[in-house]
Amino acid sequence: LTTLVGDAGKRLHTGRSRNDQVATDVRLWLRSEMDLIIDLLADLQKSLVDVAEQNVEVIMPGFTHLQVAQPVSFAHHLLAYVEMFGRDAERMSDVRRRTNRLPLGSAALAGTTYPLDRERVARTLGMVDEAGNPQVCQNSLDGVSDRDFAIEFTAAASLCMVHISRFSEELILWMSQNFGFVRIADRFTTGSSIMPQKKNPDVPELARGKTGRVVGHLMGLITLMKGQPLAYNKDNQEDKEPLFDTVDTLKDTLRIFSEMVGGQLNPATGQKEGGITVNPSAMEAAVKKGYATATDLADYLVKKGLPFRDAHEVVAHAVKTAQGLDVDLSELPLATLQKFDSRIEADVFGPLSLQGSLNARNTLGGTAPVQVRAQIARHRSRLA
Template identity: 75%
Template sequence: MNKQKTWSGRFNEPVTELVKKYTGSIDFDKRLAEWDIQGSLAHAQMLCEAGVLSAGDLAAIRQGMAEIIAEINSGTITWSLDLEDVHMNIERRLTDKIGDAGKRLHTGRSRNDQVATDIRLWLRDQISIIQALIRDFQTALIDLAEQNAETVMPGFTHLQVAQPVSFGHHMLAYVEMLGRDWERMADCRKRVNRMPLGAAALAGTTYPIQRETTAKLLDFEDICRNSLDAVSDRDFAIEFTAAASLIMVHLSRLSEELILWMSPRFGFIDIADRFCTGSSIMPQKKNPDVPELVRGKSGRVIGHLTGLIMLMK
């Protein structure tokens, strides 16, 4: 393989292996491959409609990308650290398959606006998955609440017995929290669903691209208006992580209650054995590991929020 970097024209010596490992992102951004290809196919179609790419080039790109998708799905594709990231790996694989038409795909864009587009496409789909999971969880809680509408339990303030409530009523409190979580995700999605493609490195391109066409092909609701902001904006990622942090706070609250209620000092519930673990030296113990891990994982999500804010400051 020719290991010459696409950006290495002014350099007199190759990058060291240590720098490759330190700066390469392929180990984690290869998960964006599907969305990178989606963006590339839309970009290619737009370039063809704008008269920048020929119909023959577009057909070759579509065929080559179909073969690459098949390789990714079958696990036969080889990801190269020498090519740094998922974008260059896919572009090189495409060029190996179809020749110079693969290189012309990059006309009118940069990896800067390309990665920004990929992340938004990926996050948009993840938000939809999370929203569906929230609705499933709400449905399960509502079913549980209906079954226990008259199951009386103590309500607590300051962890002291306060007033009687029904277990169903208690579960419906979390349905309300999750409803707000769903709404926050929906609101966040509006700002995620804006297309930065066309900003190129930071100042746009002189090619006669048609950003609205690409946005429509990719089902974006709008385009990013300013090229500098388009490639640098990660507010949407911070906003998503903030909404995700609130979801985890709510799940952590519920998990803490499950842990307390399962304790012999409360004895309100018994979590099924298949969702618990035991102790190697205390056989009488039945540990609610799943809710305990939910509480622990909430710290990781909240930590990522703080890290993103500090990264962008």
């Protein structure tokens, strides 16, 4: 600049320090990266909603303690992750608001003697709130030494990766031969070097592993800051590597998961190809193994006037009998069911069916197909 414009180039550093310049640069960079991450989170949610919309009527076992609990719609299960990633986007937006504040003008630590208009600089750099009011760090000591925004971002990123890791764990289980619920496209898997029949879920496993990497960066940043006196210290140079790597890891993971779930657009056909392939018959077979409609039989008896504690005991005897005969509750003859309680009538087989169990849970947030479709429409509108 000095070569180009003379002494004006020498004046550029007036009223500034590396301390407040670097703090400003990192905030500006992280702000733009969070905008990209929020968009990637929206893409992943859309991919999940696309798959959910195709599988509203597909019934799978809902688990607690990884034991078959109650029937749920596969779409309902996927929408649970849409909720998680929606909260992740909200957290990113919230962190962005606190990141988008101007340290410039704090100089080294005490402010400057020059009559700077910090609010004008904030407006110029887009560091404003929703109403357009400039957002400026109000204490010069805090302005140059604050790395809360980096820690907050890494905390939000860690939680997002935890959600990805939970989803990865389920995909890994669902792909195994013991489940066989889903398949994912070959390009997200690898074969074994010596066992040709294997198809290993590489991308979910790698994402599960990278979650530990991001959480480790969070611990590193917290530890970095815990012993620092005010104001700026050279320790803060160590914030860059974990922050940069967290951003790269999260962006890459979100991008590949969106493609793995929803497929990739084929420019020639305008259709998405690849993505998750669902095996409804395997899911239905699994849900029938665990007497998943036992609670529905108890609810049926409660509606007939039996206290729930007594209904619970009746159903326990019915399940034990069904286990002995190696049949589902819905396959027990009416006469056998009536031996457990005389209130049981022919209408019991509606609630005992998988579809009947789903339809009965027709409350806000429930797994009934009508509720699931309403949630899909809500997400479509929110993500449009």
